[in-house]
Each structure stands twice: as C-alpha cells, then as structure tokens.
C-alpha cells in the first residue's frame with residue numbers, strides 16, 4: 015500500500031483536503047515559513063476554515079443527540095491528551111489530485127515541464143557551487159516525444175534525476191516537494207533561488223488525469239537507474255533499471271479519452287501557452303519549440319527594439335508595433351517583473367467592448383498562470399498588452415490564481431499607478447507621439463474616469479486627457495493642468511463647452527459671454543467628454559463647470575436700464591410673460607440675460623451635460639410634452655437683439671406671426687443646445703414661418 019509520510023509536508027495536504035473533502039483525516043502540522051508569503055496565507059486560511067468546519071460539524075452532532083450546548087468556559091482537561099496522527103486514504107487523495115484539482119487537463123504538461131526545468135536548474139546550481147556530478151557539461155535540455163501508435167507522451171530531461179530514496183520520498187509522498195525543500199536549503203545560504211518552480215508537491219500526479227499508467231525512468235549522479243511505475247490507483251512499484259540516462263524520463267501511457275496528447279500539434283500548442291518561456295530549451299519530437307526569450311526578465315538595456323517588436327507581436331497577438339514600452343522591475347511593495355506595451359495602431363472594435371479581457375498575461379517564475387489575467391489591471395486599461403511576472407501572487411494548489419486576495423488588489427494598485435505615471439511622463443517627453451496615442455486611446459481613459467471609485471484616482475487619469483481650448487489655435491490641445499496653471503488668483507472654475515466641432519463651439523451662444531470676458535474655455539468634441547468632466551466634478555480643487563451652467567446661474571439680476579440698446583424693462587417683462595404663455599408647457603421660465611450679444615436667446619436646463627446625454631440615449635419613444643416636462647428648459651432672451659425688439663412690436667401688431675417666431679426661436683435654441691434628438695422636427699414650423707414672411711411679397 016502506498017503510504018503517505020504524514021509527518022512531512024502535511025500542511026499542503028490539509029489545504030488540499032480542505033478544498034476538496036471535509037471528512038478526510040490528516041495530521042495537522044504548523045504552517046511552515048515559505049518563500050512565498052502568499053502560500054502561507056492560503057494555507058492559514060485553509061486551516062482556519064478547517065477548524066471552523068470541524069467546529070460546525072461537532073455542534074451539529076451535539077444537536078442531533080439532543081444535547082444543547084450553552085456557551086461558557088468551565089470545561090477543563092483532566093489529564094494529558096494522547097497525541098494522534100491524522101490518517102489519510104491515499105487512493106482517494108490521488109483521485110482528488112488527478113480528477114478534481116485542475117480545471118484543465120492540459121496543465122499536466124506544464125507541471126511535467128516545470129519539474130524538468132527545476133531538475134535542470136538544480137544541475138546548474140550544483141555545477142556553480144562545485145558539487146561533483148557525472149557529466150557536468152551535458153546539455154541541459156527537455157525533450158518531449160509524442161507517439162500516436164504507442165499512445166504515449168514522453169517527457170525527458172537531463173536534470174538531477176532521483177535516487178531510490180528520493181523517488182520514494184518525492185513521488186511516493188503526496189504534497190512532498192523536493193524542489194521546495196531544495197529552495198529552502200538555498201535560501202538558508204542566501205543563494206538566489208533562481209527559477210525553481212515547484213512548491214506544492216502535487217503537480218506530478220496531474221499526469222494521472224490523462225495517463226492510465228505512468229513510468230518514470232530516472233538516474234541521479236553516482237546512483238543506479240530506477241524505474242517507478244504506477245497506475246495512479248494507490249500503489250506504485252520501484253525497481254532498478256538498466257541503460258537509464260542521467261536525468262528523468264516520464265512515459266505517460268494515455269487513457270483512451272486523452273489520446274489528443276499523443277498529437278504533436280496539440281502538445282506544441284500547450285507548450286506555447288504555458289511553458290514558452292521556461293529557461294531551458296524544450297524540444298518536441300526533436301525540434302525546439304520555445305524560441306522566444308522571457309524578455310521581461312532581461313535587463314531593459316539588453317533588449318533591442320526588434321526584440322520588443324517580436325515579443326509584442328507574440329504577447330499582444332498584434333501586427334502593429336508598440337508605441338510605448340514600460341519595462342520595469344521592483345521588489346517592494348510587491349515583487350514584480352513587468353513588461354507592458356502600448357499599441358501604435360488604433361484600437362479594434364472588439365477592444366472597445368468592455369467584454370474584452372485585459373491583455374496582460376500573468377506569470378510566476380516564467381510559467382504562465384493566467385492568460386489575459388483579469389484583476390491585474392483595471393478593465394479600462396485592457397488595451398495594454400504584456401506580461402507581469404510576480405513571485406508574490408497567491409496561487410492555490412492547482413497553480414491557479416486566487417483572484418480576490420488582498421495581494422492581487424495591491425498588485426493591481428501598484429501597476430495601475432505605475433502605468434498612469436508612465437503615460438503622464440510620455441505626454442511630457444514625447445508630446446507628438448502621445449498626442450496620436452491619446453487621439454486613439456483617450457476613450458479608454460474616459461472610461462477609467464467614469465468607472466473609477468476614488469476622486470484621486472480619477473484626477474490622476476484626468477491628467478492624461480487633452481482638449482482644444484479657446485485660448486489656443488485650432489488643432490492644438492491643452493491639459494487640465496495647463497488650464498489650471500493659467501487661472502488667476504481667486505478663480506475657481508475650469509470652464510468647458512461640449513460641441514461637435516470647433517466652429518460650432520466658437521459660434522455657440524453659450525460661449526459668447528466668455529469670449530467677451532476673455533475667459534478660457536475648453537472645447538470638448540467627443541460624445542462622452544462632458545459626462546466625463548461632470549463625473550470628475552473637480553480637478554486640483556477647481557470646479558469643472560460647463561458654460562451652460564454658468565449661464566443659468568446668472569449671479570446678479572440683469573439691470574436692463576443700464577444695457578445700451580435694450581428694450582425698456584416694462585416692455586421686456588410683458589414680452590417674456592407673453593412668450594411663456596405662448597410656449598405653454600415647453601418652458602419652465604422665460605427670462606432675460608445680459609450675457610448674449612449676437613444671439614437672440616438660449617435655452618438652459620439644470621444639468622446640460624446630463625440632459626444632452628439623456629436626449630441622445632433615452633429620448634426615443636418619449637412623447638413630446640413629456641420630454642419638455644423632463645428637461646424643464648428655461649429660455650433666456652437677449653433684450654438688445656433686433657429679433658427680440660421686433661417681437662415686442664409684433665406681439666400686439668401680428669400675434670400669429672409673433673407666436674410662430676417665438677416657437678421658432680425656442681426650437682432654434684433647443685437645437686443649438688443639443689437638446690433635440692432629431693433637428694429635422696423643427697423644419698415644419700420654419701417653413702410655415704417662411705411662407706408667412708413671403709406672403710406679403
């Protein structure tokens with residue numbers, strides 16, 4: 015019977031068991047201190063869960079027996095308890111590893127390659143530290159062979175191999191990781207652990223997901239060769255074997271439902287996916303498959319532009335080139351090796367969709383943990399392509415990601431801040447290229463602001479945005495920082511105006527007063543701009559204020575008497591009252607303003623940006639009267655304008671024409687405010703007006 019050495023490495027077994035079977039008895043040992051703090055944490059959590067589960071089970075038993083426990087602390091042990099060991103049912107445990115631990119069968123290849131790579135790293139280490147080995151100069155390689163006829167997959171390495179004792183210890187003990195023990199030895203001597211991957215001591219058994227029998231031929235330096243065989247149902251055999259080469263060869267005899275793994279193309283695909291960057295050459299049926307280097311682990315100085323281009327195409331699955339490259343490493347607050355690319359080409363239609371995953375692959379020591387790893391970067395940065403490699407990521411036993419850990423959240427914050435700062439830097443150092451970039455990708459930053467949680471975070475992203483300004487020639491763009499730096503002491507608002515083009519912005523009725531006062535206004539041309547600035551609300555403690563809002567909040571009441579060329583106040587009051595009656599429920603009020611010059615009137619609503627967005631997206635199907643009730647427009651007339659003055663006369667002389675003119679003035683103002691879903695609807699009245707005007711001629 016296959017015995018589990020419970021004194022060793024039981025912690026891993028416990029977390030495995032907790033995740034999969036509750037009642038499985040194993041012996042609990044204290045959590046070991048580990049290289050990756052995260053692992054410790056995962057195990058601690060499991061232990062906590064384990065004890066609470068046990069406690070729950072205990073209390074439910076109490077209930078069934080009719081005993082209702084009352085919480086108290088009177089109980090005391092009456093003597094020394096007997097130390098017992100948990101028992102484990104090996105066959106069941108193996109079954110769990112082979113059947114339930116991994117979500118994808120194909121990962122067994124990653125596990126075997128990782129083991130081979132560890133074995134090769136160990137040879138390298140022994141060579142470096144002067145330990146005498148047989149054939150120390152042998153090529154350090156991994157060879158994989160597929161055989162459809164024999165229905166086998168073979169993974170062979172020229173690594174350290176195993177002695178008989180090691181075979182029994184490592185492959186005969188579930189959750190015993192020789193590699194991890196090796197790593198801990200190295201760390202005691204403060205040697206760089208290099209790229210040893212194994213840590214849990216279960217990966218090898220994943221082979222039983224696809225193999226009905228596994229044969230392991232292995233020979234360590236100075237030791238005879240051995241053959242270890244098992245069908246994964248609870249027992250194994252070990253015996254000496256002849257002609258075994260230094261290193262280890264694993265032959266998987268495939269199950270009938272797993273014959274795909276005897277297919278070269280299928281294996282190539284899996285290697286490329288998970289193990290493409292393993293530091294040792296991998297040959298598949300004699301041809302090397304992993305030709306691309308783990309560029310992200312290289313010194314940035316040593317990576318040429320061509321290498322970046324090639325790597326970018328590989329990770330980004332793209333055909334353009336990277337416009338900007340962020341290649342950096344850090345050890346605090348989290349260990350990170352990062353290589354991120356910002357595309358030169360335009361985003362595709364799919365990239366714009368929020369259903370698209372982020373473009374970052376997450377690696378741990380060169381082994382792929384997750385392709386397109388969500389949560390590593392926020393969704394709005396999904397156009398960034400590249401690799402993040404971190405030893406600090408909390409993996410679970412099946413080397414899958416624990417998505418919602420605090421460590422992942424920390425990683426995400428660190429990365430996001432770094433990306434934003436990097437782009438702010440590009441805007442300063444490569445303004446032309448950045449301009450092109452923001453033209454294509456600005457929409458993502460806007461999404462970042464719209465979906466962001468913290469004001470600080472939103473303001474950091476807002477630093478990346480650029481707008482045309484009334485103070486700069488057409489085509490030139492400024493940032494919110496530029497605007498803020500030009501503000502005079504005491505000024506508290508950054509003004510913006512949303513319009514489809516510069517021409518319409520400059521000729522807008524709302525802009526007139528600002529122009530006259532020589533106040534800078536940012537022009538926003540994209541549909542989401544004003545929503546973004548409304549969401550942002552403030553930047554650098556200045557208010558972001560739309561020109562329409564400023565107009566509606568006319569501070570002091572207008573002194574008509576002092577306005578040169580204005581209608582007298584009494585006439586104006588009578589006119590505005592009559593206009594309100596004429597427009598009926600369409601307006602909430604008709605007032606007069608001193609802020610207009612060449613325009614007869616404007617419409618203002620409570621929150622113009624939101625109203626416009628509402629009109630664009632929600633208006634279809636809403637009856638006309640209801641639309642006005644929702645918008646509550648206020649009409650502000652210009653008492654100096656010739657049309658308004660003429661209207662005051664017409665009101666009594668030709669009320670029919672005056673009413674038509676009033677309706678048309680209002681419609682024009684609504685169109686120019688962007689509050690009419692389809693401007694064609696105002697043409698009927700306009701034609702009536704023309705007909706009436708031409709009647710007399």
Ligand SMILES: Nc1ncnc2c1ncn2[C@@H]1O[C@H](COP(=O)(O)OP(=O)(O)OP(=O)(O)O)[C@@H](O)[C@H]1O
Pocket residue numbers: 125128129130133171173174175176184185190191192193194211212213214215216217218219261262
């Ligand atoms: N090809 C190999 N050459 C030498 N030793 C090996 C080889 N494959 C496995 N071993 C030994 O067997 C041990 C157990 O392997 P296993 O894949 O189960 O776990 P691991 O690699 O240590 O951890 P993980 O579950 O994280 O992959 C390894 O730690 C290593 O000591």
